[in-house]
Amino acid sequence: MTAMTPARTAPDLSYLLDHTSHVLRTRMAAALAEVGLTARMHCVLVHALEQERTQIELAELGDMDKTTMVVTVDALEQAGLAERRPSSKDRRARVITVTGDGAKLAARSRQIVDRVHEEVLGDMSPEEREVFLRVMNRLVTGLLATPADNPQPVRRARQRSG
Template sequence: MVADPLRLDAFIPFRLSVTSNLVSETIASTYQALFGLTIPEWRLIAVIAEDEGTTQQQVGRRTRMDKVTVSRATIALVERGLVERRPHSSDRRSQSLHLTKSGRDLYAAIAPKALELERRIFADFAPEDVVAFSAMLLRVQQATLAVRDEA
């Protein structure tokens, strides 16, 4: 018996990746135009806003961004005066990241725009479909981590 051929348009990981890239590109163009931020920079600001004092390593784990991307975003935001590094209270090799007043102000301006973009993307979906989709994404993430850990 011959296995079914791989067809990218029917291959869920491919479709998920393409959709994710499309959403990210749409958001990135908005953030770039309005605030001069890249997606990694915005993600870093958002993570710090939620978890003040986080480290670059923790940001990488949470966002799945690689070390170089997190480092470059951190450097850019420190240079712009939006993020500051402070000595980490329990790990001398690490630094904690904090938003400056300008960083907090920028986050306060961007967060409503992010929620508006999300609302616009999902405007034609029933609320219960959005809840189910969000739950499914979490399940896919957990299943993927389990498969990766098996390898």
């Protein structure tokens, strides 16, 4: 006797969100690789340009752990795109400052990110796009704004390197 698979009564929202997120990340990674950046490097450059921010603040904005943030900033420094400097507000804190070359590359990477987003949304009519973005914003500011407490942490999907 074989087990019967229960019939679906609703669309698989987890699959839809996971799959589209994964494919968007791969498209974004490929596009940013054109200019030698990763999505994390782009995130750090763009947010560091907005205002003076510490590594910890940038890590929170980019949803990175400390180790990943250190590796990302190390790579940006080695490429001459950013520098660690003492904060003007708190001499004990270090902020990430974007160099002139880093600012130019951040402007280019913003164009790339915008292009990828436009390609993804391009199949939608203007009305569908408006509704989709409004609903997604409602999700990320509402029930899905923060992860649920869970005694067994849920791991994020691992991104393939290279």
